[in-house]
Amino acid sequence: MTLEIADKHAIPPAPQSVPLDAEELKRARAARREAVGRWVLPIVILVLSVYFWDRLCVWNEIPHYILPRPGLVFETLLADWGILSIALINTLKITFGALLIATLGGLGLAVLFTQSKWIEISFFPFAVILQVTPIIAIAPLILIYVDSITAGLLICAWIVAFFPILSNTTLGLNSADHNLQNLFRLYGASRWQTLRFLRLPASMPYFLGGLKIAGGLSLIGAIVAEFVAGSAGSGSGLANQILEASYRLNMPRMFAALILISVTGILIFLSMNLLSHLLLRKWHESALKREM
Amino acid sequence: MTAMVKTNMQSDIVSSSPIVSLKGISKTFSNGTVALNNMSLDIRQGEFVSLLGPSGCGKSTALRIITSLTSPTTGRVEWPLEESKQKEHELSFVFQEPTLMPWATVFGNVWLPLRLKGVSKKAAHDRVMEVLQGVGLEQFADSYPRELSGGMKMRVSIARALVTKPKLLLMDEPFAALDEITRFKLNNDLLRLWETFGWTVIFVTHSVFESVYLSNRIVVMAARPGRVVNDMAIDAPYPRDESFRTSSVYAGFCRDVSDALHKAMIVGDHL
Numbered sequence: 001m002t003l004e005i006a007d008k009h010a011i012p013p014a015p016q017s018v019p020l021d022a023e024e025l026k027r028a029r030a031a032r033r034e035a036v037g038r039w040v041l042p043i044v045i046l047v048l049s050v051y052f053w054d055r056l057c058v059w060n061e062i063p064h065y066i067l068p069r070p071g072l073v074f075e076t077l078l079a080d081w082g083i084l085s086i087a088l089i090n091t092l093k094i095t096f097g098a099l100l101i102a103t104l105g106g107l108g109l110a111v112l113f114t115q116s117k118w119i120e121i122s123f124f125p126f127a128v129i130l131q132v133t134p135i136i137a138i139a140p141l142i143l144i145y146v147d148s149i150t151a152g153l154l155i156c157a158w159i160v161a162f163f164p165i166l167s168n169t170t171l172g173l174n175s176a177d178h179n180l181q182n183l184f185r186l187y188g189a190s191r192w193q194t195l196r197f198l199r200l201p202a203s204m205p206y207f208l209g210g211l212k213i214a215g216g217l218s219l220i221g222a223i224v225a226e227f228v229a230g231s232a233g234s235g236s237g238l239a240n241q242i243l244e245a246s247y248r249l250n251m252p253r254m255f256a257a258l259i260l261i262s263v264t265g266i267l268i269f270l271s272m273n274l275l276s277h278l279l280l281r282k283w284h285e286s287a288l289k290r291e292m
Numbered sequence: 293m294t295a296m297v298k299t300n301m302q303s304d305i306v307s308s309s310p311i312v313s314l315k316g317i318s319k320t321f322s323n324g325t326v327a328l329n330n331m332s333l334d335i336r337q338g339e340f341v342s343l344l345g346p347s348g349c350g351k352s353t354a355l356r357i358i359t360s361l362t363s364p365t366t367g368r369v370e371w372p373l374e375e376s377k378q379k380e381h382e383l384s385f386v387f388q389e390p391t392l393m394p395w396a397t398v399f400g401n402v403w404l405p406l407r408l409k410g411v412s413k414k415a416a417h418d419r420v421m422e423v424l425q426g427v428g429l430e431q432f433a434d435s436y437p438r439e440l441s442g443g444m445k446m447r448v449s450i451a452r453a454l455v456t457k458p459k460l461l462l463m464d465e466p467f468a469a470l471d472e473i474t475r476f477k478l479n480n481d482l483l484r485l486w487e488t489f490g491w492t493v494i495f496v497t498h499s500v501f502e503s504v505y506l507s508n509r510i511v512v513m514a515a516r517p518g519r520v521v522n523d524m525a526i527d528a529p530y531p532r533d534e535s536f537r538t539s540s541v542y543a544g545f546c547r548d549v550s551d552a553l554h555k556a557m558i559v560g561d562h563l
Binding site: 177179180182183184185186187188189193197198201202204282283284 | 359361383384385387389391393394395396404405407408409436437438456
């Protein structure tokens with residue numbers, strides 16, 4: 001009470017339209033410039049590189065079967081859209097299928113690991129072995145042993161993608177605040193309640209971090225597996241298109257397929273970022289910094 | 293008003309049997325540290341007891357043993373008022389940190405103890421809003437902890453402890469991390485709530501001034517090994533307010549308790 005009165009006497013309320021001082025204005029301008037530059041600069045660099053690529057072909061008279069001009073790549077992308085779109089859909093199926101199993105599998109294993117220290121001690125080393133063995137070395141074996149090519153591809157992509165989710169979520173589940181864990185014990189919470197109301201929410205930022213990595217890795221896993229499988233036909237994906245085009249020295253189509261893979265990767269990355277932002281924006285430090 | 297509260301309190305103390313008894317509690321940690329040595333203490337119903345002592349005197353360990361988060365090496369904790377040996381003793385705990393779930397709103401955090409008992413959001417709504425009103429945060433039900441100041445977070449933590457209508461409230465240095473102005477304000481709020489609801493409070497602190505202001509009984513403890521060295525009654529009438537904080541009675545109690553604490557620490561140094 002006395003404090004409030006003291007406040008009123010001490011500082012008169014600042015009028016709304018006070019002109020900012022030079023330093024604050026400079027800071028505001030810098031912030032605006034950065035916000036615009038964040039989007040504009042990468043686009044300018046991209047456009048300049050494509051232009052330079054085009055000029056390079058013209059100046060050096062490089063034939064299109066060695067390095068096609070960007071315009072030709074774009075034309076090929078449109079002309080071969082029929083073939084490429086089917087390949088894209090096949091690759092997307094493997095990528096998202098693998099990501100889905102990796103998410104469920106990684107999350108499930110992480111929960112299992114944190115329920116019993118002994119399970120974690122027993123099985124975690126094998127998860128590491130799966131992770132550190134290059135997928136390209138195991139893929140041929142898997143594709144021999146598994147009859148269905150789709151299943152083989154899924155397994156390969158899954159092996160690459162599940163580890164970041166597993167290790168991040170395990171870390172997250174174990175990092176729930178100790179006092180909160182005590183509080184849950186005090187209120188007689190069951191294992192399931194502690195998992196659902198405490199450990200899973202606490203692990204969310206870690207899980208989403210793992211998911212961001214896994215999104216990119218599942219695409220890489222899918223492409224690598226397709227290269228190893230190497231088959232043409234109805235189930236063939238973008239990697240098969242690249243292989244086939246390289247046999248025929250069809251450079252424009254190789255570039256077109258490559259661009260589709262890159263764009264897919266970028267879109268996966270952006271959507272994971274968006275998902276993470278939407279889920280964490282209300283409470284987690286990582287999402288708060290953006291607003292500041 | 294003052295007289296009425298006083299008589300209530302006196303009758304409480306006369307009639308009440310202990311709500312919880314520590315019988316010869318000792319605790320030795322696996323690294324050999326003796327946290328508590330043969331501590332016996334009866335906490336009677338309606339008391340506001342402060343455990344006061346230097347760091348390492350086992351105040352917090354004693355609280356954890358009462359909650360059965362830690363089990364004693366020897367001795368036992370008795371709950372004379374309860375017929376069955378049920379696990380939950382209708383007690384609540386307030387930690388030194390607010391210990392809120394950052395992903396849940398203020399409402400969600402206060403709802404938690406009820407939610408764990410299977411009370412739906414709808415059924416818990418009135419009860420949660422009532423305790424939020426009690427700590428003056430009913431307008432912040434939908435806010436997230438990060439949007440609140442330190443003092444407000446602590447109020448949420450207290451509201452969460454009160455939502456289960458506990459008989460015994462355990463507080464482990466709850467205001468230690470707050471600035472003095474906020475701390476005084478929360479002291480007053482806590483006393484007001486205690487007078488209204490009449491739970492028993494065990495309050496751990498290392499502030500002489502805070503313990504005298506709040507409690508009607510101060511248990512002074514010494515360190516190495518942790519033990520009780522003095523048990524002092526602070527029989528100043530409630531309600532206490534800012535005028536009590538500046539009164540000579542208050543200063544006198546502070547001097548006595550301070551002396552007792554110094555003696556405890558000197559004894560500790562000799563050992």
